[in-house]
Amino acid sequence: MRSIVHTITVQTASGEYPVSIGNALSGSVVKRFSAIFSQRKNVYVLTSPEIWSLWSARLLAALLPLEPVVLFLRSGEQFKRLGEVERLASELAGAGADRSSLLIAFGGGVIGDVGGFLAAIYMRGIDYVQMPTTLLAQVDSSVGGKTGVNLRAGKNLVGSFHHPRAVLADTHVLSTLSTRELRAGLHESIKAGLIRDAALFRFIEKNTPAIDRREPGVLEKIVRASVRMKSEVVHLDERESGLRMILNFGHTIGHAIEAAGGYGALLHGEAVAWGMVVALRISRNRNYLTAAVEERAVRVIVALDPPPLPSFSAKRLLTIASRDKKNRAGSRRFVLLQGIGQAVVVEDVSDAEVTEAIAAAIAMSRARQAR
C-alpha cells in the first residue's frame, strides 16, 4: 500500500530536522532518511518488549543491512530512571557504540524520553532518531527535544534538551494500540487544538468514532496538525522561556494528579484530560470563556471517557502542583483559555480558584460514575 507522506520541518537553534508522518512508513525509514543512515557503522534500537514482539519484523527488514543491536526497556513510568539509563549506556559501551553511532528510539513516550536522554549523554551526545509508536508520542513527546527521566521527587526532574536527527511517525503502528492508550494520547491533540488550532479541535470533535476505528487518513491528519502546532511553538521558544509554556495547558494539575496517584492510576494523557477540565473551569470562572465554550470543550474531553478522577483533596493537589518544576521560581504560572485556540499564561491564579475548580472536576467525575 502506498500512502501519502507528510514531512514537517522542525527548526531549532542548532539546526533543523524532519518529522515524517504517514501510514506504514516504518519499512522505509532507512530509504527516507538515507543521509542520516549512510556511513553508520553502528545502529542501536531502544524499544520495549511489547512493541518489539509486535513490530520487530517490519523494522528489522528496514534496517537489515545495518545489523542493529537491540536494547530493551520495560514498559512503565517506573523504569524511566537514571539506573536504567546507566544500564543501557553500559550495554551500548559493551556493544561498541561510539560517537558516530545512531540510536533509534522505537516505542512510546517513555522509550522516547529515555532514548533521547541516553543519546544526549552517551559520550556527551550521539545522534538519534525517534520512531514513536503511541499516539501520545507521535503527537507530542517525540517533537521538541525534551528528554529525561524521573526522580522519586518528581517527573522529568533530570534531563537534557537534545533534538533527534529525524522523527518518523507511522500511523499504521497505532493499529495495535489499546483504545485506552489511543484516547489518552488524543488528549494531547485536544490540548494542541484548544491552545492554538481551533480547526484541529473541531476535527477531533467531529471524528471521535473514526479515530477509535483508527482510520488512517483521520489519524494522519491529527498527528500532522498536532506536530505542526508543536513545532511552531518549539521553534519560537526552544528553551521554554516564554511561549512554550502554553504547551503546559492542563499539565500543572495533570502532573499533580499523576504524582498524587503514584504514576499508576491514570495514564499521562488521562491526567492531562482532568487537568484541562480544571483549567477550563478556572477560565470560565474568570469569564475568559463563556459557559457554552467551556462546556463544549469539556464535552469533547469527557466523551473519551477518561477513568474517574481519584478523590484527592484539592489541598494535596495544590501542594504537589506548587512543587512542579515549572512553578518553582515563586509565582504559579497557569495556562488558561480565552477561546478555542487561544491560550493565555497568567501568574495570578489564587489557591481558592484552583481549589474550587478541582472540587468541581471531582464532583463531575463522581456524577459520571454514578450514572
Added chain:
Amino acid sequence: MRSIVHTITVQTASGEYPVSIGNALSGSVVKRFSAIFSQRKNVYVLTSPEIWSLWSARLLAALLPLEPVVLFLRSGEQFKRLGEVERLASELAGAGADRSSLLIAFGGGVIGDVGGFLAAIYMRGIDYVQMPTTLLAQVDSSVGGKTGVNLRAGKNLVGSFHHPRAVLADTHVLSTLSTRELRAGLHESIKAGLIRDAALFRFIEKNTPAIDRREPGVLEKIVRASVRMKSEVVHLDERESGLRMILNFGHTIGHAIEAAGGYGALLHGEAVAWGMVVALRISRNRNYLTAAVEERAVRVIVALDPPPLPSFSAKRLLTIASRDKKNRAGSRRFVLLQGIGQAVVVEDVSDAEVTEAIAAAIAMSRARQAR
C-alpha cells in the same frame, strides 16, 4: 593581602565566561561575579568533606547572605557515578532547587565533573560556577565545559557539554594540597606547554622547586598560561571535532594505564605523565623529535617523581586504549610532538610502535626504582 587577579575570557558558541585566577580570591567570589549572583534565590555548593573541612569558613563568609545549601560527594573516582548524581539531584529537589538556582562546584576534578554534569541535567540545565581547588582542576578540567561521570566500562562515558557561568581559581587554596596531588596536576600544565606553549614548558622546567613551595606568583603564572592555552583550543573547537584532540596528548595511553590499574594505583595526572613519556618515545622513534628534545621533555616529567608504572603488558594497554571513546571510530588517533609546543595528530601509529614505546617506558620506570 591584595593580589593581582587575571581574568581570561573563554569564548564558546553559546556565549562567553570569565576565568579569574589569583591568590586568596575565594572570599570575593560574590563581589567578583555580582551579575551572576545577584537575584539568586537559591545557591547550592557541591564539595568534598575534605575540602569543606579546610575551606568552608572562607567560602561561607563570602556567600553568607545567600545561605547556601551544601551537598557532599566523597572523594575518589569511584564516586563519579550516575548513582551519586541521582542522589545529589534528589537532594537538590528536596532543598527546593529550581531552574533559577545556582550550583557552585567547590573541589577537585571529580567535584567539577560531577557538579557540572549535575547542573547540566538537573531540570534540563541550571547555571553553575566552578571553584577548582586542585592544580589539576585549575589548569585543566574546570575549563572547557566537559562534564560527566564514569561507567564500569570506562571513564567519562556519559556526560554533557555544559559551560560554567564563571570559573574562579584561587591559588591560595593549593596551599593545603599534598605534594603528590600538586605534582600530578602539574603534569597537565607540562602537557599544555608541550603541545602549544613552549614558554610555559620552559617556565615549569626552571621553577619546579618554587612550585613545590607553592610560591603564589609562580602558581598563578602556570595556571594562567595553562588556562589561556586551553581556552584558545576550546574556542577554536568546542565539540572536539579537530584541534581539541591535541589536548589528549598523553591521554590515550594515560587512560589505559588508569583503567588497567582500576583507577586507584595512579592519579590521573600521574598516568598522563607516563602516557606522555610513551608519546614522546613514539615521536622520537619517528624522528619527529631529536633525542635531545625527547630527553629534555622526559626529564621534566620524571623530575616530578611519578610513582612507578605498574608492569602492565603492552598488549593489555593497547587493548584498553583501542576501547577508548576517542578511538572507537575505527582508526586510532594519536597525538605526537614535532617539537616543544608543536603537537600533531596522526592516525597511522601501529601497534608495534606503541608496544615498543610502552616497553621502553616500563623499562625506564624499573630502572628508576632500582636506583
